[in-house]
Amino acid sequence: MALSGLDIYKLLPKTNCKECGYATCLAFAMALAQKKASLDKCPHVTLKAKEALESASQPPIKLVTIGVGEKKLEMGNETVMYRHEQKFYHPTGIGFLIEDTLDLDKIQEVISKINSLSFERVGLTIRPDLVCIKNSSGDKDKFVKAAEAAVSKTGLNIALYSDDAAKILEALKICKDRKPLMICGDISKLDEFGKIAKENSVAIAVTFSNIEELAQLTDRVKKSGVEEIVLNIKTDSLWKRIQDATSIRRTALKKNLRPLGYPVMAFTNTSEADLELAEAVSYVAKYVSLVIVKSIEKDFVFPILVARQDIYTDPQKPVQVEPKIYEIGKVTKDSPVLVTTNFSITYFTVAGEVEASKVPTYIVCCDAEGMSVLTAWAAEKFTAEKIAESIKTNGIADKVSHKKIVIPGYVAVLSGKLEELSGWTVEVGPREASGLPAYLKGWK
Amino acid sequence: MPIDLAREKYSGSVYTVELGGTSAAGGTRDSVIKIGGETTLPFLFEEGSMPNSPVVGLEIFDCEPTDWPDGLKNEIGDALKDPIKWAKKCVGDFGSKFLCVRLISAHPDWGGRSANDAIAFLKSLLQEVKVPLVIIGCGDAQVDNELLAKASQATKNEKCILGIASQNNYKTLTASCLADGHSIIATSPVDVNIAKQVNILISDMGLDPKRIVMDPTTASLGYGMEYVYSIMERARLSALAGDKMLSMPFILFIGQEVWRVKEAKDSTPLGIKWEIATAAAMLQSGADILVMRHPVAAQATSKYIDGIMKR
Numbered sequence: 001m002a003l004s005g006l007d008i009y010k011l012l013p014k015t016n017c018k019e020c021g022y023a024t025c026l027a028f029a030m031a032l033a034q035k036k037a038s039l040d041k042c043p044h045v046t047l048k049a050k051e052a053l054e055s056a057s058q059p060p061i062k063l064v065t066i067g068v069g070e071k072k073l074e075m076g077n078e079t080v081m082y083r084h085e086q087k088f089y090h091p092t093g094i095g096f097l098i099e100d101t102l103d104l105d106k107i108q109e110v111i112s113k114i115n116s117l118s119f120e121r122v123g124l125t126i127r128p129d130l131v132c133i134k135n136s137s138g139d140k141d142k143f144v145k146a147a148e149a150a151v152s153k154t155g156l157n158i159a160l161y162s163d164d165a166a167k168i169l170e171a172l173k174i175c176k177d178r179k180p181l182m183i184c185g186d187i188s189k190l191d192e193f194g195k196i197a198k199e200n201s202v203a204i205a206v207t208f209s210n211i212e213e214l215a216q217l218t219d220r221v222k223k224s225g226v227e228e229i230v231l232n233i234k235t236d237s238l239w240k241r242i243q244d245a246t247s248i249r250r251t252a253l254k255k256n257l258r259p260l261g262y263p264v265m266a267f268t269n270t271s272e273a274d275l276e277l278a279e280a281v282s283y284v285a286k287y288v289s290l291v292i293v294k295s296i297e298k299d300f301v302f303p304i305l306v307a308r309q310d311i312y313t314d315p316q317k318p319v320q321v322e323p324k325i326y327e328i329g330k331v332t333k334d335s336p337v338l339v340t341t342n343f344s345i346t347y348f349t350v351a352g353e354v355e356a357s358k359v360p361t362y363i364v365c366c367d368a369e370g371m372s373v374l375t376a377w378a379a380e381k382f383t384a385e386k387i388a389e390s391i392k393t394n395g396i397a398d399k400v401s402h403k404k405i406v407i408p409g410y411v412a413v414l415s416g417k418l419e420e421l422s423g424w425t426v427e428v429g430p431r432e433a434s435g436l437p438a439y440l441k442g443w444k
Numbered sequence: 445m446p447i448d449l450a451r452e453k454y455s456g457s458v459y460t461v462e463l464g465g466t467s468a469a470g471g472t473r474d475s476v477i478k479i480g481g482e483t484t485l486p487f488l489f490e491e492g493s494m495p496n497s498p499v500v501g502l503e504i505f506d507c508e509p510t511d512w513p514d515g516l517k518n519e520i521g522d523a524l525k526d527p528i529k530w531a532k533k534c535v536g537d538f539g540s541k542f543l544c545v546r547l548i549s550a551h552p553d554w555g556g557r558s559a560n561d562a563i564a565f566l567k568s569l570l571q572e573v574k575v576p577l578v579i580i581g582c583g584d585a586q587v588d589n590e591l592l593a594k595a596s597q598a599t600k601n602e603k604c605i606l607g608i609a610s611q612n613n614y615k616t617l618t619a620s621c622l623a624d625g626h627s628i629i630a631t632s633p634v635d636v637n638i639a640k641q642v643n644i645l646i647s648d649m650g651l652d653p654k655r656i657v658m659d660p661t662t663a664s665l666g667y668g669m670e671y672v673y674s675i676m677e678r679a680r681l682s683a684l685a686g687d688k689m690l691s692m693p694f695i696l697f698i699g700q701e702v703w704r705v706k707e708a709k710d711s712t713p714l715g716i717k718w719e720i721a722t723a724a725a726m727l728q729s730g731a732d733i734l735v736m737r738h739p740v741a742a743q744a745t746s747k748y749i750d751g752i753m754k755r
């Protein structure tokens with residue numbers, strides 16, 4: 001959190017010795033706040049002040065990276081509590097738990113199934129991010145073999161989870177260059193884990209069940225020289241996990257409390273897939289940067305990935321569809337032509353109703369800068385001129401043999417002018433998209 | 445050393461709305477469901493309380509739902525042909541704590557049955573099932589003005605929630621709710637200002653704000669859900685900060701929206717998951733009443749709510 005000039009002034013020697021080149025300490029503080037000067041220009045600043053100022057200049061939630069290359073997972077560096085305040089930056093990573101108690105064949109089968117989890121949606125490919133190998137067997141060889149399978153069989157990121165630092169060290173030998181996340185299951189051995197994380201330059205997840213103790217835990221890890229830390233919530237009750245994730249985000253942002261300024265991760269607690277789905281979606285919505293799930297079914301994973309896409313959409317930029325002619329169903333030269341805006345929800349709603357009507361229809365999306373019909377009309381982005389322009393230039397005249405267009409009922413007032421400008425007959429459709437099926441069925 | 449966590453303390457709270465009139469109120473429902481009353485954002489029990497669980501109910505029509513995808517219809521089966529059987533199945537077999545009845549048969553597109561026929565159905569429904577009712581008109585403003593006025597009279601003192609009132613059409617329905625003891629659903633098109641405006645218009649007619657629930661307009665996962673999510677979050681934050689005209693609980697028509705998107709229509713198993721995921725996200729933004737369509741999705745959501753409410 002950025003400090004004000006006055007906050008910085010309080011930390012300076014207040015002697016006005018001018019050695020920094022500024023007339024007073026206050027002037028220097030103001031320059032610092034505006035990032036026009038750097039702190040090393042003052043030879044008298046105390047170590048304590050230096051630390052305070054440095055920490056204030058860092059982002060309140062540390063950016064932690066797992067993995068390398070294109071598929072690497074970045075977590076943290078968030079700046080707000082609510083997406084409407086600005087936006088959420090780093091979409092929640094979705095990972096799968098693989099326990100080393102499974103047969104190696106089975107593990108390989110699971111991994112190849114995970115690899116196939118990739119979906120196309122609104123022109124984007126969405127896929128999960130990580131596999132988490134857990135040392136549930138307690139056996140070193142099994143753990144390393146399972147990690148080996150992950151390393152050789154998937155390009156996704158890797159997390160290694162054990163109570164025993166020595167076993168993680170063994171597994172790290174084969175996948176260190178993939179920059180895996182090591183998850184420390186036993187905090188009594190935290191120092192040992194910290195040392196290994198430091199030596200292998202990997203991020204470490206600290207498992208906690210009591211948020212009150214969390215600051216001490218991260219401080220300890222930090223003392224081992226590790227910078228990239230993840231907070232693994234392991235509280236029993238569901239509400240408390242949401243509460244903890246919220247408290248951590250709020251405390252990091254509002255109080256700039258460094259020991260809590262790290263991304264949060266959670267394993268799902270429920271194993272019944274339907275409940276696990278609801279749990280995972282809640283984490284995506286509420287501040288969890290990495291969710292590790294158990295189910296690997298397509299129908300389970302797809303909605304989680306879509307929920308993530310939704311929640312992490314930039315709210316300042318309305319989602320738009322390309323302004324053009326969309327064809328729903330087997331359209332012919334006699335199909336109706338609906339006109340609407342290119343706001344994605346507007347389009348999807350209209351398209352959904354048209355589909356439901358089973359009447360093949362053209363939808364002309366005009367460029368209304370991604371606004372809905374009424375908003376665009378009020379903002380003069382959806383005017384007779386604009387609609388006439390797109391009708392004339394988008395080639396709809398070549399697609400149909402009639403000259404009739406249907407406009408949304410809410411903008412019925414545009415009819416007269418639009419007819420004049422476009423030379424097309426303008427018909428007024430229903431106000432709400434829900435009226436379209438009936439309307440289209442009766443359209444001639 | 446305890447750490448100094450940043451906690452929110454809110455001054456405002458969400459109104460508590462009661463659904464269902466028992467004999468004490470002159471009604472015939474077997475229970476009263478309390479809705480709302482939160483003094484914190486969802487499930488943050490260290491920052492405030494959530495005295496009433498969000499509640500899930502199934503939706504029925506007063507005629508066969510010909511436009512539902514097959515996968516959804518199959519789950520309920522033959523009972524769909526007889527709305528009373530359908531209602532009983534929702535309550536008896538699927539454990540629905542309330543029912544949302546959509547009187548769609550009066551809509552010109554759905555056969556345009558006379559309002560009196562729809563009311564006759566409603567009266568026998570009152571006899572046959574005893575859970576509280578949310579009653580929704582057919583969606584045609586002209587028809588609904590007459591239909592809902594009659595539905596309101598027919599269910600006097602049953603303390604239903606009637607809808608849907610909008611900025612352009614709220615007077616008739618508000619008057620009915622006032623006269624017959626019901627609560628009202630006030631809708632707005634994903635817009636906080638309009639939501640507040642409708643609430644004010646309805647309250648100005650004398651209806652107690654404790655008898656209004658807000659319909660922020662539902663959107664399915666992947667089809668604009670995030671807009672609704674943020675509108676609800678903003679409205680709820682205003683409520684908790686003390687804005688009384690945004691302090692009404694939310695009702696979300698999850699099933700209606702989910703079962704018309706491509707993913708749900710193409711695959712029932714995916715549709716079920718889609719409905720659960722949409723419900724889960726809406727719970728995190730403050731949903732109080734969830735109207736759902738697939739019994740499996742509704743039951744899972746209900747169970748999930750029980751889990752997350754457990755202290």
Ligand code: SF4
Nearest residue numbers: 016017018020025042
């Ligand atoms: S050098 Fe430091 S102590 Fe001297 S005037 Fe500048 S800020 Fe103040």
